[in-house]
Amino acid sequence: MFVHALKQIGRFSFEILSSMGRALRLLSSALIRRPDHRNIPLIIGQVYQLGVLSILIIVCSGFAIGAVLALQGYTQLVRVGSESALGLGVALVLVMEIGPVVSALLFAGRAGSAVTAEIGLMKATEQLASMEMIGVDPIARIIAPRFWGGFIVLPLLALMFSVVGVWAGSLVAVDWLGVYSGSFWSVMEQGVDFFDHVMKGIIKSIVFGFVVIWISLYQGYDSLPTSEGLSTATTNTVVFSSVWILVLDFFLTLMMFEL
Amino acid sequence: MTRNSIVFDNVSYNFGKKEIFKNLSFEVPAGQTVGIMGPSGTGKTTLLRLMGGQIQPDTGTVFVEGKDLKKIKRTELFELRKCLGMLFQSGALFSDLTVFENVAFPLKEHTRLNGEMIRYLVLIKLNSVGLRGAAHLFPRELSGGMQRRVALARAMALDPKLIMYDEPFTGLDPIALGVISNLIKDVGSVYECTNVIVSHDIEETARISNLLYVLSEGEIIGQGSPQDLKKDDSPRLRQFLNGLPDGPVPFHYPAPEYMDSLIGVKNTKRTIIKRDD
Ligand SMILES: Nc1ncnc2c1ncn2[C@@H]1O[C@H](COP(=O)(O)OP(=O)(O)O)[C@@H](O)[C@H]1O
Numbered sequence: 001m002f003v004h005a006l007k008q009i010g011r012f013s014f015e016i017l018s019s020m021g022r023a024l025r026l027l028s029s030a031l032i033r034r035p036d037h038r039n040i041p042l043i044i045g046q047v048y049q050l051g052v053l054s055i056l057i058i059v060c061s062g063f064a065i066g067a068v069l070a071l072q073g074y075t076q077l078v079r080v081g082s083e084s085a086l087g088l089g090v091a092l093v094l095v096m097e098i099g100p101v102v103s104a105l106l107f108a109g110r111a112g113s114a115v116t117a118e119i120g121l122m123k124a125t126e127q128l129a130s131m132e133m134i135g136v137d138p139i140a141r142i143i144a145p146r147f148w149g150g151f152i153v154l155p156l157l158a159l160m161f162s163v164v165g166v167w168a169g170s171l172v173a174v175d176w177l178g179v180y181s182g183s184f185w186s187v188m189e190q191g192v193d194f195f196d197h198v199m200k201g202i203i204k205s206i207v208f209g210f211v212v213i214w215i216s217l218y219q220g221y222d223s224l225p226t227s228e229g230l231s232t233a234t235t236n237t238v239v240f241s242s243v244w245i246l247v248l249d250f251f252l253t254l255m256m257f258e259l
Numbered sequence: 260m261t262r263n264s265i266v267f268d269n270v271s272y273n274f275g276k277k278e279i280f281k282n283l284s285f286e287v288p289a290g291q292t293v294g295i296m297g298p299s300g301t302g303k304t305t306l307l308r309l310m311g312g313q314i315q316p317d318t319g320t321v322f323v324e325g326k327d328l329k330k331i332k333r334t335e336l337f338e339l340r341k342c343l344g345m346l347f348q349s350g351a352l353f354s355d356l357t358v359f360e361n362v363a364f365p366l367k368e369h370t371r372l373n374g375e376m377i378r379y380l381v382l383i384k385l386n387s388v389g390l391r392g393a394a395h396l397f398p399r400e401l402s403g404g405m406q407r408r409v410a411l412a413r414a415m416a417l418d419p420k421l422i423m424y425d426e427p428f429t430g431l432d433p434i435a436l437g438v439i440s441n442l443i444k445d446v447g448s449v450y451e452c453t454n455v456i457v458s459h460d461i462e463e464t465a466r467i468s469n470l471l472y473v474l475s476e477g478e479i480i481g482q483g484s485p486q487d488l489k490k491d492d493s494p495r496l497r498q499f500l501n502g503l504p505d506g507p508v509p510f511h512y513p514a515p516e517y518m519d520s521l522i523g524v525k526n527t528k529r530t531i532i533k534r535d536d
């Protein structure tokens with residue numbers, strides 16, 4: 001019984017380690033592919049697929065969250081008479097925390113799962129194998145452009161999320177609840193520092209983008225060529241990405257904000 | 260001595276515990292059309308994957324065009340593949356590209372031909388498989404047999420010196436079958452391309468091959484020209500060639516006794532019911 005359990009644990013850890021090894025190998029072989037001038041259109045294509053097509057969900061979510069933040073913030077701040085700091089509060093929370101985290105979660109659900117399903121299906125229908133036999137390396141042709149596309153795009157989406165959120169917050173606060181617009185914007189301007197706040201948010205979303213697109217590519221590339229294998233891979237992409245985003249967010253915050 | 264396009268030297272390959280090939284050795288002489296036949300599930304597709312360097316043997320060596328696939332660098336392997344063609348059993352067309360773009364893909368990747376030239380070559384290849392009219396369609400709009408004809412045109416696009424075909428004759432109607440098998444034969448005789456045909460279709464494969472290998476249970480059980488094989492009277496070979504279900508070559512995937520499975524006896528010991536035969 002005990003030996004059996006031990007064996008199971010051993011096999012399980014071996015499986016995790018070898019899977020991490022395969023993921024690292026995929027990443028390193030995608031990274032060492034020399035960026036060929038022919039890859040640029042492919043990367044631009046992926047920026048469109050992964051980024052431009054995600055704008056709608058990012059804008060809608062950013063708007064909703066910015067509006068809610070302003071409402072919640074207002075009800076608290078107005079009690080101590082400091083609703084003039086509302087703009088600053090909304091902006092800081094969005095730029096440093098909610099913008100990078102929520103847009104990464106949305107990116108995993110919208111773009112990451114699509115990448116996994118696409119690559120998994122290409123694998124299952126032997127399109128990757130046939131490309132390889134034509135003498136075109138699928139890592140360079142399929143994996144690398146998606147990696148770079150996803151990597152570039154998430155920080156931009158996160159910024160867009162925050163900007164839309166702040167705008168929604170100003171609509172709620174200034175236009176609806178009647179916070180004085182001068183103080184809403186000027187307190188925000190004074191309080192938000194590019195290097196102290198905005199840059200740290202961008203670093204977070206660069207890390208999240210890297211992790212999410214890596215997980216998505218690996219899950220697709222390593223999926224079993226069956227319908228169940230594909231569904232497991234897509235689920236794994238969303239679940240693993242989300243957990244990693246939240247865990248990394250904690251550690252990044254710890255590291256960057258010198259608590 | 261003739262030059263060999265492919266050499267298998269004592270190759271063994273396993274899928275987990277299942278032994279697919281055991282010390283397999285054979286050659287494919289350059290410029291010949293070689294048929295490798297065997298019942299389904301013997302590892303014909305696996306054999307082609309070994310030839311293409313997509314999987315590596317557990318022991319032994321595979322040489323393709325004189326190169327040891329185990330020692331070759333990744334970039335060299337991709338370079339080598341530019342002069343190989345492979346027809347996949349499923350066709351494996353790129354689903355997001357049209358028929359035309361599928362056939363043009365290898366040309367665009369590996370040549371510097373201009374658009375007009377590529378168009379010209381693609382249409383020739385598509386015409387030879389009878390699908391010039393389908394150039395603008397997507398693979399999903401074609402039947403399985405038509406997809407495989409497109410895949411054949413794609414495999415031939417760069418006029419490779421070695422083409423491997425995985426079951427090229429399945430899913431084709433009699434007319435297409437005749438056209439395709441003649442096409443494969445011509446590629447071999449006119450362009451002196453080496454053809455490796457892997458198939459369970461004995462008649463059609465024997466008709467166009469110069470040399471045949473019969474594979475069963477990881478071993479070569481017969482080899483020689485089609486005439487030689489007709490004369491060979493080894494029982495395993497006769498059973499396969501004559502299509503008999505019973506004989507030394509098993510039709511069944513390895514399994515416990517049939518009756519045992521049906522009545523749900525664990526292990527292979529039969530204790531409850533005795534058949535009176
Ligand atoms: N991915 C795999 N995992 C485990 N076994 C496999 C796998 N692919 C094929 N096999 C086994 O290898 C054997 C040979 O398969 P294959 O080469 O496809 O046969 P063929 O093409 O001759 O019909 C089959 O018995 C099959 O069960």
Ligand SMILES: [Mg+2]
Nearest residue numbers: 303304348425
């Ligand atoms: Mg097969």
